Amino acid sequence: MHTQPNSIIAVVDDDSAVRTAIAGLLNSMGWDVRLFASGSEVLRSNLISDVACLITDVRMPNVSGVELHDRIVRQGYVVPTIFITAFPTPELSANLNKDGVIAIFEKPVDANELADCIDQILGKP
Template sequence: MDDDEAVRLATASLVRSLGRPTRMFASAEEFLASGHVAETSCLISDVMMPGMSGVAMHERVIALGYAPPTIFITAFPGPDLKAQALANGALAVLEKPVDAGAIAHWLSVALDQA
């Protein structure tokens, strides 16, 4: 999810091109209210969004008892943010603009584990 529609559409298009189904959400709140949290097999989220941040949303998902592999993307990759996200179980924190190969790699790590 990303509050920037162009980034959201580009990321979803990339994920679909890799043969993966996708759902898009404009905000953390929209995702949490969607009814799709339990069935999420991998979460790709921007960190900085209006309202709830991606990291706060990830913490809420964990508190609800779910732990989907999570990939964060951000334009502001500070060491504290990265440490917090990884400590909460995120797979990766990628800097915008995100390389398609990095997304493909981390999706494979998240979804192709035996």
């Protein structure tokens, strides 16, 4: 599996307000943030090898956040992944600590908790 030092955080959510809010937080922390409205956009972007962390909504049309994560893993990349969801389930929680899934946050995401999580897994940019 590929593991490389990189500095891009990919934020994937079909809700533009959520993407913008998370991007504002991450930019204020000094991270290079790329926003995507769908999992398909991420897969077409050819940026996976440059992504230090993936923050993705779980429920999205076409390619869910879980499916996106699984496809990235099948491509051979280990990308620390944070799922965000308005609908937490035991099935989703079963993914925690599996193939790089490091956290699951319920919407609305607490900015301080997300910032602390990013600091813990990535340190400072």
